[in-house]
Amino acid sequence: xxxxxxxxxxxxxxxxxxxxxxxxxxxxxxxxxxxxxxxxxxxxxxxxxxxxxxxxxxxxxxxxxxxxxxxxxxxxxxxxxxxxxxxxxxxxxxxxxxxxxxxxxxxxxxxxx
Amino acid sequence: xxxxxxxxxxxxxxxxxxxxxxxxxxxxxxxxxxxxxxxxxxxxxxxxxxxxxxxxxxxxxxxxxxxxxxxxxxxxxxxxxxxxxxxxxxxxxxxxxxxxxxxxxxxxxxxxxx
Numbered sequence: 001x002x003x004x005x006x007x008x009x010x011x012x013x014x015x016x017x018x019x020x021x022x023x024x025x026x027x028x029x030x031x032x033x034x035x036x037x038x039x040x041x042x043x044x045x046x047x048x049x050x051x052x053x054x055x056x057x058x059x060x061x062x063x064x065x066x067x068x069x070x071x072x073x074x075x076x077x078x079x080x081x082x083x084x085x086x087x088x089x090x091x092x093x094x095x096x097x098x099x100x101x102x103x104x105x106x107x108x109x110x111x112x113x
Numbered sequence: 114x115x116x117x118x119x120x121x122x123x124x125x126x127x128x129x130x131x132x133x134x135x136x137x138x139x140x141x142x143x144x145x146x147x148x149x150x151x152x153x154x155x156x157x158x159x160x161x162x163x164x165x166x167x168x169x170x171x172x173x174x175x176x177x178x179x180x181x182x183x184x185x186x187x188x189x190x191x192x193x194x195x196x197x198x199x200x201x202x203x204x205x206x207x208x209x210x211x212x213x214x215x216x217x218x219x220x221x222x223x224x225x226x227x
Contacts, residue, residue, distance in 0.1 A: 004156070031212075042117075042202050042217030043157070055212045090156055097212030100145045100164075104156035 004093050004105030012111045013081050021076040021108045025093030032074040033102060034066055035090040043090055049074055050097045086112045116140045117205050119218035127226050132190040134221050136203035139184060143205040148177060148188045151200045193225045
C-alpha cells in the first residue's frame, strides 16, 4: 500500500507570495494533519482535518489555512509568505481522529527568499 | 512552554551497544506516547508507542519505558546498528475534543559508530 504522499517535494517562493501544498493520505485513512518543522525543532501542529471538517488548529496565524476534499486528500495554503515560513511541511494521516498512531509523508521543503 | 523535552540534542554509541534516548514531559494529561525516527530528506517514521496504562512496550530491538510518576520515557535500542543513525523524536498526546493532539520534542540525533 502507498504511504502518505506529498507534493511538491521542494518549493522556492519569495516574500509576499502564496503557496499551496498537497497531501494524499494512506488509503482508508480519513484524518489528515499538517505540521511545520523548522531546523532544530520538532514538528509543530498546524491543522487537523477529518471528514472535510477542521478538528484542531495550532498556534499559527490566519495566513495559514487548509481544507480536505471528499477523497480525504488535503491542501495547506499559506498567504503573504514571510522568511520565517521557510520550513519542512509535513502531512500525517490516521484512520480517524482517535486513532493513536499517525503516519507521516516525506514532507515539502519550502524556502522563502 | 515546552511540554515535551528531549534534553540531549545528540548521542553517539558504538555498534552493538545499547542506545538510550530520553524524553521528559510536563502535562499529566498525556496518555499516549510515540517515538519517531527521521532520516534527512524524509518524513518521520513511526517506531513504537506506549499507552499510559503500561510501563513497557517492546518491538524487536526497540523497547520504550514509561515512568509516569517521573513524567519520563525512554527508548532503548539493543543492539544498536549503523542504520539506526537518525534523529529520534518523542511525541506525547492527549485526547482533546474528540481527537488526539501530538506535542513533539526537539529531537535527539543518534549516531551509531561502526
